[in-house]
Amino acid sequence: MEVGSSIPVAALRATRRENRARARHLRSRRIRAVLAGGLVLGVGFTMTLAAWTDQELASSTVQAGTFSVSSRTVQTDPFASHGAGNPATLQLNATGLYPGVSRAAWIQVQTSGSLGGTVTLTNVSASAPGAADQALMNALTAVVVQVAQPSACTPTTTSATMQPSPLTTVPTGTQLPPAALQGGGANTVTYCVVLTLPSTATTAAQGGTVAPTWTFTGTTG
Template identity: 55%
Template sequence: MRALLAGGLVLGVGATMTIAAWTDQELATSTVSAGSFSIVSRSDQGAFASHGPTETVLTVPLDATGLYPGVKKAAYVQVQASGTLGGTVNLTAVAVTNNAGTAPTGADLALQNAIRVNIAVVAAPANCTTTATATAALTAVPALPAQTLTVTPLNTITYCIVLELPSDATGTAQGGTVKPTWTFTGSTS
């Protein structure tokens, strides 16, 4: 009986060893990388560049020095996608300071309160003229729809900014200086 049990034990160990010797594997891999999204802008026909919070702010060529009542000025800002992903862009904020970079007071504040603005999306820079009626306050953010940005084919969004010092502007605005900074925010999802 002991011999029979010992023989069964040897057979059992041999059977499990045979099954464990047969193996096979399949391997799969892939490269995973994130796309990139950013926006760039320009205000003339020069090269597009980044003008974000850590770069030099884009200067809008409004030629709006020496304003007097009844004068309108217009200039455009163009925005494109930069990177590998498309998204949207919209005008999301405007901040106004004086030349010292602080909140306007005195004549500066009077000028800020007197200036009227109209900001709209136009088809091309040639469509950015002073014919638009400027009725909003300088600090107002217009309710514009988000504009779609694609990278292939690359599209350009043109924002037209029209400033006006109305003919009924108060004399307390004389000599005032303000510096509006418009924020265009791009996003992708």
């Protein structure tokens, strides 16, 4: 130790070691800070990439079509809806019937909505409350035929696939296939109903009254 020095050599060396340690610690902290900054920059970079996007959009209007059918039984009448409680009147002129006589009437059906489909006879019902009414209903036969036009519907109109059957019998699809209907009323399907009181009808049917209803169902889809 030099003469007059107040700091021992050992203390100086300790101080230097401590200074070097502090310097290393400071460098370490700086390195960690730089690394942390790099990580933050990396995250920021990733987020920046995610923000670099572009999109193409497409939209459309979806609207369902409409399907309904209407009918008429008189050529001068407009087509109209005839549902439950408001059936069209089939012009059979079937009063005063006697054994062996037939009556015929037609009904035309078309669409009144935008969609096309098919139409077919799906049900025949009849009201016959009294005994004579029931006897008349049991005796009556009917044939339903698709014809080209109303003038083709006469009491002698027949069907190659269907013979006269009991009044409330519904023809099969083979006997009376579903008829095609075009949307918007573009075509018309004409059905001819031929009603007959056979010569074999019993006298119990005299004075009887029957109110039959034919149901033609339109279907689409």
